[in-house]
Amino acid sequence: MLVEGRHxxxxxxxxxxxxxxxxxxxxxxxxxxxxxxxxxxxIGLPEADEHWLxxxxxxxxxxxxxxxxxxxxGDTTRAPQITISVTAMGEVPASVALYRAGARPGDxxxxxxELGGAALGLAHPEIAEAAKRLHEPEPRLELGERxxxxxxxxxxxxxxxxxxxxxILERSRVGALVEYPLIPRNSFFRKINDPDLERDxxxxxxxxxxxxxxxxxxxxxxxxxxxxxLGLALTRIGSIQAGDARLTVLxxxxxxxxxxxxxxxxxx
Amino acid sequence: MLVEGRHxxxxxxxxxxxxxxxxxxxxxxxxxxxxxxxxxxxIGLPEADEHWLxxxxxxxxxxxxxxxxxxxxGDTTRAPQITISVTAMGEVPASVALYRAGARPGDxxxxxxELGGAALGLAHPEIAEAAKRLHEPEPRLELGERxxxxxxxxxxxxxxxxxxxxxILERSRVGALVEYPLIPRNSFFRKINDPDLERDxxxxxxxxxxxxxxxxxxxxxxxxxxxxxLGLALTRIGSIQAGDARLTVLxxxxxxxxxxxxxxxxxx
Numbered sequence: 450m451l452v453e454g455r456h457x458x459x460x461x462x463x464x465x466x467x468x469x470x471x472x473x474x475x476x477x478x479x480x481x482x483x484x485x486x487x488x489x490x491x492i493g494l495p496e497a498d499e500h501w502l503x504x505x506x507x508x509x510x511x512x513x514x515x516x517x518x519x520x521x522x523g524d525t526t527r528a529p530q531i532t533i534s535v536t537a538m539g540e541v542p543a544s545v546a547l548y549r550a551g552a553r554p555g556d557x558x559x560x561x562x563e564l565g566g567a568a569l570g571l572a573h574p575e576i577a578e579a580a581k582r583l584h585e586p587e588p589r590l591e592l593g594e595r596x597x598x599x600x601x602x603x604x605x606x607x608x609x610x611x612x613x614x615x616x617i618l619e620r621s622r623v624g625a626l627v628e629y630p631l632i633p634r635n636s637f638f639r640k641i642n643d644p645d646l647e648r649d650x651x652x653x654x655x656x657x658x659x660x661x662x663x664x665x666x667x668x669x670x671x672x673x674x675x676x677x678x679l680g681l682a683l684t685r686i687g688s689i690q691a692g693d694a695r696l697t698v699l700x701x702x703x704x705x706x707x708x709x710x711x712x713x714x715x716x717x
Numbered sequence: 718m719l720v721e722g723r724h725x726x727x728x729x730x731x732x733x734x735x736x737x738x739x740x741x742x743x744x745x746x747x748x749x750x751x752x753x754x755x756x757x758x759x760i761g762l763p764e765a766d767e768h769w770l771x772x773x774x775x776x777x778x779x780x781x782x783x784x785x786x787x788x789x790x791g792d793t794t795r796a797p798q799i800t801i802s803v804t805a806m807g808e809v810p811a812s813v814a815l816y817r818a819g820a821r822p823g824d825x826x827x828x829x830x831e832l833g834g835a836a837l838g839l840a841h842p843e844i845a846e847a848a849k850r851l852h853e854p855e856p857r858l859e860l861g862e863r864x865x866x867x868x869x870x871x872x873x874x875x876x877x878x879x880x881x882x883x884x885i886l887e888r889s890r891v892g893a894l895v896e897y898p899l900i901p902r903n904s905f906f907r908k909i910n911d912p913d914l915e916r917d918x919x920x921x922x923x924x925x926x927x928x929x930x931x932x933x934x935x936x937x938x939x940x941x942x943x944x945x946x947l948g949l950a951l952t953r954i955g956s957i958q959a960g961d962a963r964l965t966v967l968x969x970x971x972x973x974x975x976x977x978x979x980x981x982x983x984x985x
Binding site: 450491530532534536 | 722724760792797804
């Protein structure tokens with residue numbers, strides 16, 4: 450559920466919003482290795498603004514068409530602020546579906562693409578490339594499907610690396626060691642040279658919609674090949690450890706770093 | 718999508734709201750003859766109020782359990798007012814699914830239960846029986862499933878008889894003649910003795926979630942038997958006519974009546 454003033458600013462560009470409303474739901478399917486099939490859209494609006502609706506639908510349906518997803522139901526109503534609820538459905542053979550609970554000690558931890566770009570776009574909207582990451586995320590559906598039978602656990606980065614990897618650790622009852630310098634990040638961070646912002650964006654920034662997944666070390670060659678085939682960076686950033694569901698992040702000198710916890714929608 | 722201040726009043730009793738949020742979606746499945754299977758719940762709340770959530774969940778899951786419906790996904794977030802979006806899924810063999818487009822000239826028009834009670838409950842909240850119709854509607858799932866292969870078209874009454882029967886007429890490209898005195902209605906209307914309110918509630922009042930359906934005249938005996946079997950009134954209120962998608966309602970003297978059009982969520 451995306452709520453104006455909370456998940457996006459009043460006056461947000463409607464075409465990008467239509468894209469993002471669907472993309473974040475398809476990303477959940479990607480994280481389970483599912484092929485998207487059907488989608489439902491419930492939308493609350495302060496007024497029936499034809500221009501807005503046309504642009505929103507343009508972004509929504511362009512993405513739906515790209516992945517062969519059919520809109521099969523939904524609802525429209527009036528609401529004090531724009532409110533969008535999307536339900537996406539897909540298919541994956543149960544035996545190869547990816548879950549949060551499958552990580553095993555010794556697994557490598559991988560991440561697709563780059564992290565921190567969307568949070569950087571929120572802090573610095575003037576950086577067009579980062580703003581695009583925030584407003585028009587790309588669901589990693591091809592990757593998700595190809596990870597069937599290859600990854601042991603997966604999740605998409607919606608609330609930030611620390612929080613989302615944390616969900617895998619909790620559900621799999623394992624710990625993790627991540628090397629901060631290995632985490633792939635937007636090249637603009639180098640230009641900005643703000644280490645605190647960079648750490649917050651890379652470790653705790655949400656909305657990137659990349660996939661974090663774990664896989665046995667024997668899969669390294671396969672995954673490097675898959676990365677080349679898809680033209681999508683897949684980077685090893687650490688490993689799963691036996692023990693408590695604790696995430697340890699080491700800086701360039703091998704010292705544990707402090708980082709912000711996951712985003713809590715109901716934090717006061 | 719149910720929005721506080723629009724579909725329900727601030728301070729609405731959360732247990733009844735949980736029931737209704739699911740009931741109105743199961744009602745859509747009933748109107749297609751589908752057996753409910755899975756449901757997703759997205760909910761936006763101003764604050765994480767445990768008492769409220771517990772009561773809401775109580776109403777929601779009691780109804781879900783009654784029909785063997787599993788909650789399989791959803792979302793929670795913060796929103797300025799309570800906002801609830803439910804997606805319900807069910808199964809029905811394609812060959813016997815009920816649609817709005819199947820009404821044929823000569824069909825009887827039937828309605829289940831009584832109409833106008835929910836709208837009466839809105840106008841007179843002190844009438845407990847009517848208020849219960851408004852706040853705790855009962856989805857007609859058993860009826861919907863039994864109408865497979867028996868009804869030619871069906872819809873549930875969410876926006877009022879005139880509007881919802883109107884959807885059948887538009888999609889089936891037929892007209893309808895309904896006799897106002899035949900429409901089954903809450904017995905409290907007799908005590909209140911307000912003919913204008915009664916007409917508005919019975920013809921144009923929403924939220925009853927009874928089923929309107931059409932069936933060949935040869936089905937009368939079957940449907941009377943089904944009514945007895947289910948212990949649910951099924952009443953013939955008129956017939957489908959060839960011609961324009963126009964609804965004509967006749968009063969007790971055979972004169973056409975005026976009535977309010979369907980509820981428009983975006984009416985100024």
